Amino acid sequence: MTAWAENIIKRKINKEMRALAPLTRSAPEDLTEEMLLDIKLSDMITRTKAAAPTLWSILQSASYTPLQAKRNTYKTPDTSIIMITAMMSYSRSNRRCKLQKVNSIYLKSTGLASKGFDTLNAYGLTMNQKWVYTGLERLSETSRTTLLLEIKTFPYRGSHDNLNIRFVAYEQRLNNSTHFDSGTAATIFVIKDPSVIVPDCAAYQAKWASGAKDPITYPEILDLDYNATTRLDQQSIHIILGFLVNAPAFEFNTYVYKDSEVFSRPPAVLQLATGPEHATQQFVLDTEHEEEASYDGNERCLGLWFKQLKVLTDMQKANMSRKYPIVWIGDQLTTSRIRGLKKFFAWDDNAWDRLEFFY
Template sequence: MDSVLSNILDAEDTDYGSNTYHEITTPAADDDDDNEPIGNDEDTEDEEDEGPDSDRWRHRTAILRTQLKPEQLLPIVTQTLDLWKSLGIDLPLFLLALTLLRSVELPTILRNWYAPPRTAKKGSRGMSARGTIDDFCTSLTRKRINADIARSLPLFSSPTEDVSTKALVKIQYNDLIEETKSAAPFMWSLLSEMAYSKKQRERNNTKCPDLMILNMISQAQYSRSQRRGKLQKLHALYLKASGTSARAFDLVHMLGICMSHKWACDAYETLADEKMREAQLAVQRPGWIISHDNVNLPMRAFSQRLHNQNHFISGTATTIWILPKSAYQLPTDANQDLNSHRILHSSEIFDLSRVICPNNIVLERIEAQNIQHVLRFLVDSPQFEKYGHKDHPDLKPPPSVEALPLGTKSKVQQFILKTCEIEEASYDGTEKVMAEIFRQLQLDTEVEQKQTGTERIIPWLGDQLTASRLRGLFRFHAEDLNSFERLDYMLPVFGWFHLLMALGNSLHAQYYGTSAGVGGLRHAFDLLGRKGLANQSTKGPFWHHLDEALHHICEAHFRACWLQEGNVRSIEELLSLAPATLRTMATTIVRQYASRQPIEEMAARDTESQDQQLRQQIMWNADVLVYIELRDAIRSGDVGRMEDITPTLLLRFAGGGNSNYTIELLEMMQGMYKEWPPAIV
């Protein structure tokens, strides 16, 4: 007994956090009942403020403990027990009446009750209260979890009818994480300890389990009531948009991560109807564009029957682009002006000198952009990461030519119409697609058709085949009875993204070469380990991989030009050069290694003195810069730069045997320079 009491006095204090026991008696959330009180503290004991009296008693206990020797403790305990016996109480009754909430000794007392101390290899451990304390802690944990569930309930509440774009876009994971940490601190701490060990916290610098913990709490809320499925709704719509199969959907729904597949289909229909109504209102004002393209959908049947078989759908996907008012300022008679202009100038041919001999201002702008690209290949390299003059005016890009306005007031709205099961490759299919688009937009009535034919101008975009079909229909209907049937409202234009893909394929066809040859794309693909780029394809990720490879090969060529021009062995040796010197070197690189002039000068020499490999590399540099410039101009929205390189694109497609895009570029230039009035151009 003496040794046990000695160990009690000598035991080290353990930091158990707050010494205050605060009992939470918030009612637990009942299943499927979202009306339970939130943060109800009626039965919760008010936490008293700690004052100077508390500190005085703690100090007094500490002094008595230092003055008490272990051998004096047993007689005192014996006398105390005898006194209790004479008074008619025992230890449990005494502890029941005694309040130790403010005592600094309380954690040690509880620890000793849970696991009574003993001298090493001496004596037996006394009877503990482990089972009772475990039951009490379990009960208290349940109460605190239920209290956190009740407080955090509004964060995950989502009524059944609350399926709208406005409600869904308000959900922000980072904000929800912070709000849940505040509303359910105990449960968050508990789950965090479960999901992330101490070693992980010390070892990992980037991994954060907050999103997993948030979803754990969300699943618990959803398990209690389906009306608490805010995140589940968001996840269900994402999985549906990603094309997740119904079987996989059902599994994820069973795990409580998302809503059911049926709910997702119904919600999609609700959101589609909401957006369709917005689109129908948006097209009532001028300034919108239509683009559509073919789409292939494989439809799978898990349980096949005679009436339910796997099948393949060839359909058409359509997008409506609503331009901002600042980008579309046409007069009210623009439709009549367009048709009058067509009648007067459609038989005239635009000046071909724009293509063959561009003016010097355009050539200077193109050269300035090429110099900027060559500079960026150097400055954006890893070796120039610590270059201190990146913001110098000499490294700034040239001014834009005719950039589209940016900002919230210039935001373009996008509406995706319902996919129609109509194949658009034929003229008949294209006409049916047009009729379906007008039907979905509720522009198929006689009144709307009259307004479309006489007042509206609709640019109609698509790939080369779509633009060709639309232009053919425009010719076929030229003698119809009214302006709507004659398609007087339509401006068929090809999509520049498809032209960019065609330009990349043209470079691929010209410079592919062989594995043994030096300088060809095939040789570079083999060195880089790029697979799947041998044969051109319009399906799959071919263009994405080709675009990436063209950029990497282009950067390598021009960084080699920097080494050659700087007469150095590594890029790091150029770090000491001033920005003005770098711009001068970039200008020399463009004029000597990426233009037509050195090729013409080399062609004037004798055949034996010509360096064919250098000639090939200069041709590649000049041609790939056109691709880089078009890509950058499209991304930055500078239509002036796109117009500047249009003659170069026309000559490339004409020389490369691509008659389709040669015709498309000629048609666009004919419209810009002859058939379209200045207000539309």
């Protein structure tokens, strides 16, 4: 009787595993940003429960006792069970790898070593390291193509900063040793908000010239700070109250005075428009093996960024330098170096070499 019941359950689970195939199927070579963002864990859990109710019930019984179900009010085994089913599906076919792809990209972004990918791939949790590197190259190429199209239509801003990367060698040799290396990473922000007014280089330079003759004074700065004190105090009180009332132990929904105006958000001063049509897109450029602590390093970095943005010919450089200012964001070191470069190049022959469009 036990063997007969076990055989029935096996046939039912095998049928449910075949039903899970459409939910987990994803060709290994199919990798896009839209595909990754379209994967929702809560949706996967709901659809897996519907497609494989018997399998889910057995795994839930094995991972969660009735006593735990009564005692735990927040903890559930759903995430563990969905990963178990994903691992079993991946064991049946390497084309059932939807969650493995998400895990791989996430773990790579956290700096997981190559050996770690091989280990987790053997467990069925991630793809192998070769797929990860190939996939990231494919995502990078797609992102770069989109970026080059977007900057032809919309204004953009940029930012760069230095970084240190630790390269780990598992087999030590004279030319293959564990070491730290320095580089620079840059990000491009594409402004798609239709209400944004594209600045003009000539207008900006005229305003800068008039402002240089009448600079802001120290008393004026104190007045601006004094006038903003009330608004800053309101924001600070709201933030501090938010930490207190949002704590799980406080149980704000049961608080008698939860509808009090004290908990209302302070009025906005200059409220920006929100929504998909106003969203700013962010693109990461290829990391360059250049330091940005010196003036020479920043000059080389700027040249490399515009090379990646395909600003190569003299005509392209002339059009860009006359079109609109490019705001470049950075920390105190970066901004001071760029300002210094503009001073050094102030007597150069053209607007591109003088970095007149760069702010």
